[in-house]
Amino acid sequence: TRSTRPQRLLRAVQKKAIKGDPQSVISTIDYFCRHSEWAMNVGDEKGAILDSVVCEVSPSTALELGTYCGYSTVRIARLLPPGTKLITLEFNPDYAAVARQIIEYSGLQDKICLVEGASGDLIPKMQELFGIKTFDFVFLDHWKDRYLPDTKLLEECQLLRKGSILLADNVICPGTPDYLEYVRNSPRYESKYFKSHLEYTKVEDGLEKSVFLG
Numbered sequence: 001t002r003s004t005r006p007q008r009l010l011r012a013v014q015k016k017a018i019k020g021d022p023q024s025v026i027s028t029i030d031y032f033c034r035h036s037e038w039a040m041n042v043g044d045e046k047g048a049i050l051d052s053v054v055c056e057v058s059p060s061t062a063l064e065l066g067t068y069c070g071y072s073t074v075r076i077a078r079l080l081p082p083g084t085k086l087i088t089l090e091f092n093p094d095y096a097a098v099a100r101q102i103i104e105y106s107g108l109q110d111k112i113c114l115v116e117g118a119s120g121d122l123i124p125k126m127q128e129l130f131g132i133k134t135f136d137f138v139f140l141d142h143w144k145d146r147y148l149p150d151t152k153l154l155e156e157c158q159l160l161r162k163g164s165i166l167l168a169d170n171v172i173c174p175g176t177p178d179y180l181e182y183v184r185n186s187p188r189y190e191s192k193y194f195k196s197h198l199e200y201t202k203v204e205d206g207l208e209k210s211v212f213l214g
Ligand SMILES: CNc1ncnc2c1ncn2[C@@H]1O[C@H](/C=C/CNC(=O)c2cc(-c3ccc(F)cc3)cc(O)c2O)[C@H](F)[C@H]1O
Pocket: 040, 041, 042, 065, 066, 067, 068, 089, 090, 091, 092, 095, 117, 118, 119, 120, 141, 142, 143, 144, 146, 169, 170, 173, 174, 198, 199
C-alpha cells in the first residue's frame, strides 16, 4: 500500500539530513514541506517565534501536546538547557513511530520523552509518571478544540504555576476561538498574539503566548 505523508517526510530526513544534527533535520523537513508535500508542522516562520519564546523562558520542565512527526519537538528540545526534559504527547501510534525515528535521527532522544496516549488521560498522571510538579512551558499544537479543555485540565491538576507560559499554534488558522476568548479574557492570564503565517503559505496565522498569573 502507498506510504503515508509522515513516512515520506521521514524518508526525506533519513536521505537528506545529517544524523545527529537537529538543524539539518529541521531544514530538511521545511524544504520537503515547501517543495514536495505540505504538512502541518509549525514551520520555519512560526518556528522562529517558538524558538525565541523557548529561549526566553529557558524552561526546566516543558510539555508539548500533539507530537505529529516531531518537527516542533526537535525545534524545542535543541534549545533546552542540559538536564531538562521535554515531554511530548501523541495518541496516533503511526505518527508516534515516525516521530520517534525523527527524534532519534536528530540525536535529541535524551532530552525528549515521547508518551503515546491522549492528553486528557496523561495530563492527570504527570506527577505520578514523571514526578513533574509544574510545567514552565507548554506548547499546544494538537486538535484545536482540545486546547481549552486541556488548559483547564492543566489548571485543575495544578500543573501551572505563577509565570508558566502557554504557547498555542494555529489560533487563527484553523483557529481556536474558544481558547483565545478564554486566555484573552480570563483574569488568570496575560495574553499576547504573535502575528505570522500558516506554515509554508501566505495565509495569516499566529501564535498566542499566555502567562498564567496564578
Ligand atoms: C486530544 N488529545 C490528544 N492527545 C494526544 N495527541 C493528540 C491529541 N489530539 C491530537 N493529537 C495528535 O496531535 C496531532 C494533531 C494536530 C492537529 N493540528 C492541526 O489540525 C493543524 C492543522 C493545520 C491546517 C491549517 C490549514 C489547513 F488548510 C489544513 C490544516 C495547521 C496546523 O499547524 C495544525 O497544527 C496529531 F495529528 C494527532 O494524532
